[in-house]
Amino acid sequence: MKSILIISRFFYPINSPRSFRTTELAKEFARQGHAVTVLTPQSTEHLAFGREFNVEIQDLGQPKWKEIDLSGKGLGLLIKRALRRGLLMAFQYPNLEFFFSTKTALKIKKRNKEKYDLLISIATPHPIHWGVAAVWKEKDNIARTWVADCGDPFMGVENDTFQKWFYFKYIEKWFCRKVDLLSIPVESAIPAYYPEFHDKIKIIPQGFNFNDINLALYRKNEIPHFAYAGGLIPGRRDPKDFFEFLVNYPHPYKFDLYTKNVELVQSYVERSKGRMEIKEYLPRKELLYKLSKLEFVVNFENAGTKQIPSKIIDYVITQRPILNVSSSSFNKQVVEEFLYGNYENGLKIDNPEQYRIENVAKEFLKLVNS
Structure with missing residues (x-):
């Protein structure tokens, strides 16, 4: 039996790809007999979910940084759109809040001497990975193996109208140097990541029951x-x-x-x-x-x-x-x-069988101290 910590902004009952990724993994790891903890913003539905699937859900904290409201019309709406996009591209606002909340939560766990076999941080948002990197050391880590799961690339993203500002490449490289492994869903996405980290990449597709x-x-x-x-x-x-x-x-x-x-x-x-x-x-x-x-x-x-x-x-x-x-x-x-x-x-x-959650979970478990 492995002890597994999953950190994610999105989880049941949210209807999104990253929520499905986190939820299905947590359920399957628990079904296979592992001790699973999910660190995520808590909601009222989580108590019943945790009992039903034998998953411990801990609170990452509800986000307090709010996106700029896009109500209105005309010039005022255009200005709001530009400001909202500018804050995201220049500062990763409001997603950057999850850097601080993840960092704080893991510091508390380290003080409490909590240990896991496998830590999976799930993006988006990518600042969750950065929060783990901020407390990850060469020795005495909270987990034996840290895998950063990237559903979409960050700096190498293709399907965003605007590119991140250039200095975020230094943050991505900093976190990639620290992480043990990067999991991405398709082999064709490898070029979206910096070449010096390609040896850390593992292909693990999205999985469903x-x-x-x-x-x-x-x-x-x-x-x-x-x-x-x-x-x-x-x-x-x-x-x-x-x-x-x-x-x-x-x-x-x-x-x-x-x-x-x-x-x-x-x-x-x-x-x-x-x-x-x-x-x-x-x-x-x-x-x-x-x-x-x-x-x-x-x-x-x-x-x-x-x-x-x-x-x-x-x-x-x-x-x-x-x-x-x-x-x-x-x-x-x-x-x-x-x-x-x-x-x-x-x-x-x-090979549609590769998308079965039981097979996806096994691929993650193979990475513990690989």
Whole structure:
């Protein structure tokens, strides 16, 4: 049995990829008989969760630094947007608060002489990694092995409209020198990290409990019914060519959009004559059940190859064909094939078993003093 500490900003019941990463790992490590502690901002739901899954949840503290409110319109809203983006790029505000809260929490644990076999810090936000680095020494550490899990790169990120300011590279290199290992979800993301740390990188994909999902028995719908679930990024994860094709498509279909980026799709929805519909975000299990009833699901490629949307794993679980849409080279023919029920050119996922949470947890456990 191993003692495991996971530090994460996001955890159950939050509906986000990093929350799923933390939650699924904690549940699976505990299921395998390990002693699991999760350090995260506590919520009222955590008491029942901890009892059900035998996970100890400790409070990292609720964030007090608030993002700038983007209410209003006109020039005032533009100024607010610029200030909010500037503070994030220049100072990592408000995420930087987690550097201090993580550092403080670990200092208390060290004073209490708490010891773990494995410490996993989960980004985003990346200041959680920095907080661990601030207390990590060559000897007498809180854990035998520290793994920094990076769902997305920091300085090497491809799918952000603005790049971090140059001096953050020194902070990233400082933390990478200290950490034992870096876990990233895909091999193609390795170039997003500084070459001198490539020997520390381990590929560990996002993992889910395939057995915990209830799927519908698929029956063909009267008209093609498909969906997209996730965020959209202008110029990067950009749907405009696909949407423009759909609003001009002469035949009936039904396209459900589970996205918070309403402003990017609203005009197309209005032009679609009722064929497109914006849906409310759903809890993950409920969403996957609904997606499993459809003809196919849609994935919009990120710019570059360093970031792979974690929703692809969810799509694999639904057992529905995946229409992969490139933002840079729209392929009308493949879309038409899908609408006619030909899924031969759908996205193929190699070795889906690697995404089973039991296999992902084992990969992390192999890293203890590796």
